Amino acid sequence: MFDSGVGGLTVLHECLVSLPEEDFVYLGDTALFPYGDKDTAWLRERIGAISALLLEGGAKLLVIACNTATSIGDDVAREVAAEHGVEVVPVVEPQAEIAAAITDNGRIGVLATPNTVESGAYRRALEAQGRALEVTEVEAPDLAPFIQQGSPFDESTMEMARSYCAPLKRAKVDTLILGCTHYPLVAPMLQRILGRDIRLVSGGHAVAAAVQRSLERRGLAREADGEGDYRFLCTGEVDSFRDLGTRFLQMPLGEIEQVALHT
Amino acid sequence: MFDSGVGGLTVLHECLVSLPEEDFVYLGDTALFPYGDKDTAWLRERIGAISALLLEGGAKLLVIACNTATSIGDDVAREVAAEHGVEVVPVVEPQAEIAAAITDNGRIGVLATPNTVESGAYRRALEAQGRALEVTEVEAPDLAPFIQQGSPFDESTMEMARSYCAPLKRAKVDTLILGCTHYPLVAPMLQRILGRDIRLVSGGHAVAAAVQRSLERRGLAREADGEGDYRFLCTGEVDSFRDLGTRFLQMPLGEIEQVALHT
Numbered sequence: 001m002f003d004s005g006v007g008g009l010t011v012l013h014e015c016l017v018s019l020p021e022e023d024f025v026y027l028g029d030t031a032l033f034p035y036g037d038k039d040t041a042w043l044r045e046r047i048g049a050i051s052a053l054l055l056e057g058g059a060k061l062l063v064i065a066c067n068t069a070t071s072i073g074d075d076v077a078r079e080v081a082a083e084h085g086v087e088v089v090p091v092v093e094p095q096a097e098i099a100a101a102i103t104d105n106g107r108i109g110v111l112a113t114p115n116t117v118e119s120g121a122y123r124r125a126l127e128a129q130g131r132a133l134e135v136t137e138v139e140a141p142d143l144a145p146f147i148q149q150g151s152p153f154d155e156s157t158m159e160m161a162r163s164y165c166a167p168l169k170r171a172k173v174d175t176l177i178l179g180c181t182h183y184p185l186v187a188p189m190l191q192r193i194l195g196r197d198i199r200l201v202s203g204g205h206a207v208a209a210a211v212q213r214s215l216e217r218r219g220l221a222r223e224a225d226g227e228g229d230y231r232f233l234c235t236g237e238v239d240s241f242r243d244l245g246t247r248f249l250q251m252p253l254g255e256i257e258q259v260a261l262h263t
Numbered sequence: 264m265f266d267s268g269v270g271g272l273t274v275l276h277e278c279l280v281s282l283p284e285e286d287f288v289y290l291g292d293t294a295l296f297p298y299g300d301k302d303t304a305w306l307r308e309r310i311g312a313i314s315a316l317l318l319e320g321g322a323k324l325l326v327i328a329c330n331t332a333t334s335i336g337d338d339v340a341r342e343v344a345a346e347h348g349v350e351v352v353p354v355v356e357p358q359a360e361i362a363a364a365i366t367d368n369g370r371i372g373v374l375a376t377p378n379t380v381e382s383g384a385y386r387r388a389l390e391a392q393g394r395a396l397e398v399t400e401v402e403a404p405d406l407a408p409f410i411q412q413g414s415p416f417d418e419s420t421m422e423m424a425r426s427y428c429a430p431l432k433r434a435k436v437d438t439l440i441l442g443c444t445h446y447p448l449v450a451p452m453l454q455r456i457l458g459r460d461i462r463l464v465s466g467g468h469a470v471a472a473a474v475q476r477s478l479e480r481r482g483l484a485r486e487a488d489g490e491g492d493y494r495f496l497c498t499g500e501v502d503s504f505r506d507l508g509t510r511f512l513q514m515p516l517g518e519i520e521q522v523a524l525h526t
Binding site for chain 2: 020153154155157188189195251254
């Protein structure tokens with residue numbers, strides 16, 4: 001599993017809870033965080049190098065726990081993974097599948113960073129579901145930085161969340177895709193603002209379900225008995241990864257190793 | 264809603280998410296925290312005084328968001344509430360009801376502080392469900408203090424959780440009552456340790472459902488449209504209530520007022 005930073009740890013969190021028997025290696029490309037403002041060609045090369053590193057380590061499945069990386073280079077990851085005979089679970093498609101399956105009124109909201117909205121990844125993935133859907137996308141430029149900088153539970157975050165939710169309420173969406181891995185930390189706030197009947201679809205829940213399906217389909221699932229291992233690689237500083245990461249993983253981080261990527 | 268400290272804020276959290284349209288006042292009797300080591304007669308008087316204060320403030324429902332207070336004095340709270348024609352929702356019974364309703368194999372675990380286990384409150388509430396149940400109670404003397412002291416996500420908490428979960432796994436419980444309002448903060452850890460098929464029943468989820476039923480039955484529910492208010496009273500220091508409380512509420516605390524109780 002990889003991400004540009006710590007946000008993907010909310011995806012790993014759900015996998016650790018739902019698939020406790022499996023082993024996980026998570027790579028946070030924190031030296032390059034955030035991906036949103038980097039050159040695309042270089043990022044695609046980077047995604048290829050990360051995928052190769054994890055697959056050479058023996059991964060039986062590759063998860064892209066990053067919305068930006070998914071929209072920029074899931075094809076690169078798939079290509080590298082195919083050489084190893086391994087499947088890729090990205091963060092966007094599984095959410096689109098679930099959202100399309102559970103919406104009653106066909107009105108789906110997507111809350112995401114401007115980069116993700118502009119990439120059109122969620123819109124395309126939702127259109128591919130073969131069902132008439134009305135999609136309302138809202139760009140939230142400030143929400144992920146606020147959550148990452150450590151004040152996710154204060155009044156200014158709540159106010160910001162209210163303003164981002166206003167167009168979603170007007171559009172009467174009954175299902176909201178959390179289009180950034182940081183957002184699960186404020187999911188209860190969003191639920192309160194939007195009302196209890198709105199269903200939130202986080203990347204974590206969707207990916208954990210997709211990982212389970214993929215492993216079972218290919219006969220790669222481990223017997224559900226006991227706890228697997230998990231460990232971390234990061235390209236930036238280990239200490240800041242640990243400090244920041246704990247809030248996102250909500251479990252002990254244990255072993256973290258700094259790695260260099262030659263790109 | 265009241266509690267001896269900040270733990271009950273996990274109950275308020277669920278109510279704010281599930282019942283956003285209602286107004287809440289939460290009293291944390293932080294000057295006396297923890298209740299577990301205080302004289303029972305005095306605590307019963309205290310519970311009566313807190314109940315009177317909240318009901319005189321116009322509460323239409325009274326929630327005891329505290330396991331110790333429920334087992335020591337829910338009858339006192341009910342007496343005071345009856346004078347105001349108001350119902351009481353305690354934290355124990357709603358959990359017992361849900362657990363008895365959702366267990367498949369009839370084996371229910373209760374993880375709680377030694378005081379709560381010794382009170383027998385959960386065991387009695389489960390026996391009152393009119394179904395043959397095998398109840399395994401586990402005393403967790405250190406878990407709530409660890410969570411409150413600020414290191415809920417480190418390896419020592421995980422180790423502690425593993426040791427408390429061992430007898431629950433041996434007893435093959437399929438449903439676990441989180442018998443302390445602090446435990447929802449480590450619910451994902453417990454879920455990972457116990458496995459995805461075990462159902463966790465937190466006080467927050469059970470109380471929020473019970474509050475909704477009570478309000479609807481009595482025609483007191485507010486129309487589900489828009490956000491209500493919430494505010495806080497505490498008997499101890501305001502600043503420490505805010506610092507500690509934010510982690511438990513996971514929403515902004517806003518207005519906090521210090522109050523004196525004459526007991």
